[in-house]
Amino acid sequence: MAGWRIDAPTRRAPGSVDLADAARLCAEDPVGSVLAAARIEAALAGRARRGGPQLWGVERGGELVAVAWAGANLVPVVRPGDEQALDVLAETALNHGRRCSSIVGPAEAVLGVWQRIEPHWGPAREVRADQPSMVIDGPPARDPDPQVRLGTPADLPALMPACVAMFTEEVGYSPLEGSPGSYEARVRGLVDEGRSYVRMAHGPSGPEVLFKAELGAVSSAVAQVQGVWVPPEHRSSGLATAGMAAVVGHALATVAPRVSLYVNDYNAPALRVYRKVGFRQVGTYATVLF
Template sequence: MLPGPFQVARALAATRLLDAPDLDDALEVLHRNPVANAFVATRVEAVGLDPWRLGGEMWGWFDEDGRLASLCYAGANLVLVEAGPEAVRAFAERARRQGRRCSSIVGPAEATAALWALLERSWGPARDVRAHQPLMATTAPSAEVTPDPLVRRVLRNEVDTLMPACVAMFTEEVGISPLAGDGGLLYQARVAELVASGRSFARFGEDGEVVFKAEIGAVTAGACQIQGVWVAPEHRGKGLSETGMAAVLDIALREVAPVVSLYVNDFNLRARAAYRRVGFAEVGAFMSVLF
């Protein structure tokens, strides 16, 4: 059932665009769940709430006492943060009125499902809906899998060698090439940024090709998130994803954050089993709506 005019007006009145004076309150909301909120928190901790630097707007929802209670990052992705039913309805109405500008909706499964139910009529159809993506985390090195000693940080002069593996991973995972649209300029810049910051890892084969790769994408003081895990097709089935992940996990815990997380498609049973063997356990679930 769609909300009536009174409910819509009340919902919109409880939301507004956040700016610099709201930063401390926004960080308090983000830090309630460092693992689930890592993607948004890493951006806000780095650049604050200025839309130009943030790469999108940050909307806030305020409770009846006027306290900031929930967030919605509206950039290339639309991401809910600590959003209950009332906040979801308010953010959905704001998003509907603005129109779709994002390429995906990503976030905690329950809230994201409720948001999509309100937006699907005006924003749909989606190219793909991944309703349940287990969120996994660990605070300890692998007790079962020996880290691959050949996995190391990718060097700046190896970006061109790494790029084909990154493109292959993205295309397999998302279903479209990251080189579409702008020719891949933004994607290449992001890959280079991760390499330059020491957050891209790989094992290279005897001929210099990438055999395994992964990145640490989101990084906050409380948690970090591994992404882009990929093994070259001709090397799959050899356990390289497990030993490679164990190596990246060791580095992440030692040098980056006390909690390491990732999320995975529920239908990827092989990857889920590999991550569990490395030591990751499910702590929640995400949902993604891809356009």
Template sequence: MPTTTRHGVRPLGSADLEAFLALAERDPVVNVFAIYRARTTSLEPRWLGGEVWGRFANGELVAACHVGANLVPIQATADDARAFAERALTRSRSVSTIVGPHDAVRVFWDSVADSWGSPRECRWEQPHLVIDTPPLVEADHRVRRTTRQDLPELYPACVAMYTEEVGVSPEAGGGADLYRARVSQLTSRGWSFARFDEGRVVFKAEVACATEDAAQVQGVWVPPDRRGEGLATAGMAAVVDFVQHEIAPVVSLYVNEWNTPARRAYEAVGFRETMRFSTVMF
């Protein structure tokens, strides 16, 4: 029988932070987003912009689920995912994305699909890639950290990448100010990297979240007319160098299964697949 929310699922708060971190740090690379969010918010709902649910067994936290703009299962078995789905069905859908390890996302989605409506897209087999060694190829030394002065050129490139990747502009529905603030925030943190040729972005990538153990890269992009030149391979080697020396020793990302050029570039740099992620987008 499916586990119900009566069997140990409740929202977590700041008093649960230590237990949550102990759970998530069982896999500090896969769970880097959850760990980063927990440390920056102390699991306080007003800072989370949502909740983190925990599932307990015999008083011990055994699984969790981040429920904000992104719903992310953490160390969740199939039984845990069904329990979180049952809780999710007690409220209307507020998340725009379900993302995380394939098995947990698949079970969660199968449990809520009839009630949550048709997603815009499902990406079921996204390789989750990791590199914890130096890059295997020479880095592009023209890749550098971006600055606020780069925003007039960088921001349109970020919009183009997001629109191509997600299928919807981040500026849709009045989201331009929020997205611009996000791009600026990553630049201010030193988490945004790009190569500029004659003032134009020809490669870019960002660190989305990081801990002392791992950093997750997102937003890797080369303009369509410059693809096939090796910019992504050498550019990612530069990003890995920056991250490993200055942010965290392990770099991770996940990529769409069908994106063969990107997967070849990451493989050339030295990334290896460790598991599959899935993403359901609304």
């Protein structure tokens, strides 16, 4: 993993971002920074993939004041109101060129960086500027579905198509376009790591998924739920509410002291489900999709 430490507003010679400092910065907003914190903690534990993602840092007066994880997604972590740090991260992004499929994270940081680089990286395919960031840190308010369990490799023949359907519905194109192997590896990896939840049923042509969700990012402080999906023909049946209650209960007991997620502001059915379970909004995310 390569790193740069940058002194705002002037870039220093390339060096190493102190991962412990970066983790402490993320801890100031554990829910907002979980996407970056999960990767930084993995790097601290020696689990980061070499030669791929980079961690950029902005230093002022000897203090690390902002970071950005630059991999398949660009994930900025910036204290509110720090326009100078946004300037430096935007300059760094421009110098490296666009290699990511999205910019995602707390809305102020994402939209601040995007405003600065849009003339060079734009146009975006879509900008989702208002995505409520929600969290729960106590027992779910609804009864959990007892049939929701951790996924196993045996579920993959049915789970993989469900994951592809969810991704396509959410993002607008199939994740199998371009490099299908990497998406399949991601789904398998989540199953192998015990971060995939499913409710299965026996359908006319074999096993089928009635509910699924994943812990897409896990730090020591937060487990972020992603990929929540129920087949269209089974929606409005309570499967999502009870399924999410099961996910929350298991994750709080075994993974992290908080469970978070972010959701598009226009997805009223999903917002209703999450509020029924007991999630509350604590911030706003934004996503710029390319």
